[in-house]
Amino acid sequence: MQQSYQVIARRWRPRSFKELVGQEHIVQTLRNAIEQDRIAHAYLFVGPRGTGKTSTARLFACALNCENGPSIDPSPDSPICKAIMAGQFLDVIEIDGASNNSVDQIRDLREDCSYGATQGRFKIYIIDEVHMLTNAAFNALLKTLEEPPPHVKFIFATTEAQKVLPTIVSRCQRFEFRPIDDAVIMAKLSEIAAAEKINVSESALKAIAKLANGGMRDSQSILDQLIAFCGNQIDEKDVSNVYGLAPMDQLGKIASLIEDQDERALMVAVDELVNEGRDLYRVLLDLESYFRSRLLERLGGSAQGSGGVSSQAYVRVIDTLKKGEDAVKRGLSDRVNFEVTLLKALREIGATSIDQLIRDIAAMRDSLPAEEEKKKS
Numbered sequence: 001m002q003q004s005y006q007v008i009a010r011r012w013r014p015r016s017f018k019e020l021v022g023q024e025h026i027v028q029t030l031r032n033a034i035e036q037d038r039i040a041h042a043y044l045f046v047g048p049r050g051t052g053k054t055s056t057a058r059l060f061a062c063a064l065n066c067e068n069g070p071s072i073d074p075s076p077d078s079p080i081c082k083a084i085m086a087g088q089f090l091d092v093i094e095i096d097g098a099s100n101n102s103v104d105q106i107r108d109l110r111e112d113c114s115y116g117a118t119q120g121r122f123k124i125y126i127i128d129e130v131h132m133l134t135n136a137a138f139n140a141l142l143k144t145l146e147e148p149p150p151h152v153k154f155i156f157a158t159t160e161a162q163k164v165l166p167t168i169v170s171r172c173q174r175f176e177f178r179p180i181d182d183a184v185i186m187a188k189l190s191e192i193a194a195a196e197k198i199n200v201s202e203s204a205l206k207a208i209a210k211l212a213n214g215g216m217r218d219s220q221s222i223l224d225q226l227i228a229f230c231g232n233q234i235d236e237k238d239v240s241n242v243y244g245l246a247p248m249d250q251l252g253k254i255a256s257l258i259e260d261q262d263e264r265a266l267m268v269a270v271d272e273l274v275n276e277g278r279d280l281y282r283v284l285l286d287l288e289s290y291f292r293s294r295l296l297e298r299l300g301g302s303a304q305g306s307g308g309v310s311s312q313a314y315v316r317v318i319d320t321l322k323k324g325e326d327a328v329k330r331g332l333s334d335r336v337n338f339e340v341t342l343l344k345a346l347r348e349i350g351a352t353s354i355d356q357l358i359r360d361i362a363a364m365r366d367s368l369p370a371e372e373e374k375k376k377s
Helices: 024-035 053-065 079-085 103-113 135-146 182-195 202-212 216-230 236-243 248-260 263-275 280-299 311-323 325-330 334-350 354-376
Strands: 042-046 092-096 123-128 152-158 173-176
Touching: 024 053, 042 053, 053 079, 053 092, 053 123, 053 152, 103 123, 103 135, 182 202, 182 216, 202 216, 202 236, 216 236, 248 263, 248 280, 248 334, 263 280, 263 334, 280 311, 280 325, 280 334, 311 325, 311 334, 325 334
Parallel strands: 042 152, 042 173, 092 123, 123 152
Antiparallel strands: none
């Protein structure tokens, strides 16, 4: 029987703390806790999707339950670690908070906690999307979380920590998972591409990392899809075509038209975007980043390509684009909302800020005595 294809994100899931990239501050803290025998009973992993929360939880479970553990460097090839990473270890229970969020299910969990571990040293509950639990379910968990049996550890993972009850958060050690830097994502994708014998250009890697928005898993899924589309040669143009991105030169052209306040040419440029099938919401986000770069150039004293546009004008343009995000993403007509947002941004280039008006009025007022003196003389 032919073995089914396993996606890159699963095949390249970290098998040890050393392979977990972009979250070194968390790895170091967990390793220190194991070395110093200061292992807490409950942990809360918070961060955007695809940044390593579930992988870290599994690796920590391996470290606590491995044959010679707790160990900071458990062997990924040991039977226990293999079983944990495959989700087949009886004492590491992974629960989806979105579909197991009722009071009755949490009461079953509490009852299960009273029984000792059968295969490992600790019974570890990994509850993903814990913010999806109901308030009643949270309250049912409180007592167990406050005084858990010594053989039980909880690891909660969430993308929305503000939805978790403060009484739960206060009983956990909280770890913040950061969006992974683009350079780190590019380095990992380059390693994967080399191993998979895929040629990916530097510009394509940069575009993928930008699309992933700090998520390693998302970047690997994007690479997987591009391999299916392009084969073993991937360029930036392929990324743009598959995901509807606007190339940098096209973004630069639109930004220049906004700076030059050329409304007619700007509408023609929008026509081109639509005819090429570009994702207008993604273009809007990319324009925000583009104008942010222009703003930083201006604040750094560089006027290259800025056409004399003030830093205050750039701030207003970015703010206008930001305000238009929701309308472009969720409105009835993304094109109309996109055009309106760009035209508003264009008007902000030529608008005079309140601060500038105050300065102009003050200068006019200061010049009045001098004018009166001239008339008298």
